Amino acid sequence: GQQVMQIPQYQHVQEGEDFTTYCNSSTTLSNIQWYKQRPGGHPVFLIQLVKSGEVKKQKRLTFQFGEAKKNSSLHITATQTTDVGTYFCAGPASGTYKYIFGTGTRLKVLA
Amino acid sequence: DSGVTQTPKHLITATGQRVTLRCSPRSGDLSVYWYQQSLDQGLQFLIQYYNGEERAKGNILERFSAQQFPDLHSELNLSSLELGDSALYFCASSVGLTQETQYFGPGTRLLVL
Numbered sequence: 427g428q429q430v431m432q433i434p435q436y437q438h439v440q441e442g443e444d445f446t447t448y449c450n451s452s453t454t455l456s457n458i459q460w461y462k463q464r465p466g467g468h469p470v471f472l473i474q475l476v477k478s479g480e481v482k483k484q485k486r487l488t489f490q491f492g493e494a495k496k497n498s499s500l501h502i503t504a505t506q507t508t509d510v511g512t513y514f515c516a517g518p519a520s521g522t523y524k525y526i527f528g529t530g531t532r533l534k535v536l537a
Numbered sequence: 538d539s540g541v542t543q544t545p546k547h548l549i550t551a552t553g554q555r556v557t558l559r560c561s562p563r564s565g566d567l568s569v570y571w572y573q574q575s576l577d578q579g580l581q582f583l584i585q586y587y588n589g590e591e592r593a594k595g596n597i598l599e600r601f602s603a604q605q606f607p608d609l610h611s612e613l614n615l616s617s618l619e620l621g622d623s624a625l626y627f628c629a630s631s632v633g634l635t636q637e638t639q640y641f642g643p644g645t646r647l648l649v650l
Contacts, residue, residue, distance in 0.1 A: 523593035527580040
């Protein structure tokens with residue numbers, strides 16, 4: 427079946443360092459969404475990318491959707507302790523209503 | 538606060554038992570999704586309902602069933618519970634049928650002893 431993998435699984439960074447998580451799908455995604463889940467919390471929507479090659483920025487966060495619409499990345503510049511949490515990518519496979527969530531990347535920021 | 542409510546917050550039960558988890562979507566949202574998140578695991582999509590009808594099925598066990606009622610709230614029924622069913626169960630809602638932002642509820646933490 428379709429799989430969405432994220433790397434790395436875990437990342438520890440010093441506050442102020444940059445962080446990137448990569449999302450790879452085994453099939454084409456019609457769009458991709460990114461969610462953040464704080465420890466003990468629920469996933470919260472961050473952004474949606476739809477077009478091939480699309481890049482969107484939210485303050486220190488930069489999201490990119492690959493040309494083939496099978497991969498995506500989230501880059502955080504100058505991490506802060508408030509960035510701690512697990513970042514998930516998700517998307518429906520083309521032609522389906524099913525949402526597939528990535529395996530997640532757990533970010534820890536050391537002050 | 539996402540506007541999605543889930544009850545109960547916590548549930549402790551024994552193997553072989555049956556439980557019902559309840560979800561009320563955001564006002565105006567027609568889609569409800571159910572997810573299972575085991576300890577330190579990702580989100581496993583279980584099932585989606587749209588305006589009362591089942592629209593997508595994921596890795597949902599036969600022991601599990603769900604429904605969405607005319608007032609759009611949804612229930613997830615888990616029966617013949619096993620230790621491995623212990624997990625956090627999230628409900629999410631969205632306005633439409635597909636390619637929509639999903640708003641997640643706070644989750645129900647189920648512990649099967």
